[in-house]
Amino acid sequence: MLPYLCHARRVLPCDLFLRYYRVMPNYIRWRQKGATYFFTVVTYRRRPILVSQTARELLRNAITDVQRKMPFEMPVSVLMPDHLHCIWTLPKGDDKFSERWRQIKEAFTHKWLASGGRDLDVSPQRRKEGRRGVWQPRFWEHRIRDEDDYLHHRDYIHLNPVKHGHARNPGDWPWSSFHQHVSRGWLDPNWPGSSAVELPDIPE
Numbered sequence: 001m002l003p004y005l006c007h008a009r010r011v012l013p014c015d016l017f018l019r020y021y022r023v024m025p026n027y028i029r030w031r032q033k034g035a036t037y038f039f040t041v042v043t044y045r046r047r048p049i050l051v052s053q054t055a056r057e058l059l060r061n062a063i064t065d066v067q068r069k070m071p072f073e074m075p076v077s078v079l080m081p082d083h084l085h086c087i088w089t090l091p092k093g094d095d096k097f098s099e100r101w102r103q104i105k106e107a108f109t110h111k112w113l114a115s116g117g118r119d120l121d122v123s124p125q126r127r128k129e130g131r132r133g134v135w136q137p138r139f140w141e142h143r144i145r146d147e148d149d150y151l152h153h154r155d156y157i158h159l160n161p162v163k164h165g166h167a168r169n170p171g172d173w174p175w176s177s178f179h180q181h182v183s184r185g186w187l188d189p190n191w192p193g194s195s196a197v198e199l200p201d202i203p204e
């Protein structure tokens, strides 16, 4: 996709170079803190419960509560009705993303059920372990390798509402970090327009 910085000065046209610079400092800033990961987290049996106002508030609160106890940054995210994709950067030397997700899912489930949300049946064994039918167990995780990998996953996330048929353009879907990236000048409001975007191969 975009060449590395040392090549950029020589070969890139001016506007591309500027666009490149607008993206880069943030990736470098996040990378210096610790490892960066891409995640996909899915609801139990893909029930489309996540974009109701209640669910959105509960999920946001669950994430910020966990962030307060165990900090991480979430520079890119998108909420779909039955799953979410996001990128996290953890503090240096910290790889406890599973514990963070466990707490986020647990807090959401607890509040969701308390607010009248329904769960689905799980097996008696699962129920004995305290599982409820709200989230699919586990999650998809990928460690971001470099700048290109970061940009591919960022683009994948912002294009997800289009990919799943919920929106014609990334800007049409409200629950996406695309809007923040536009307001900070990192992305054009009409992105991707007619330009081809290289996306990673991700199952969800």
Ligand code: NI
Residues within 6 Å of the ligand: 080, 083, 085, 160, 164, 204
């Ligand atoms: Ni998706």
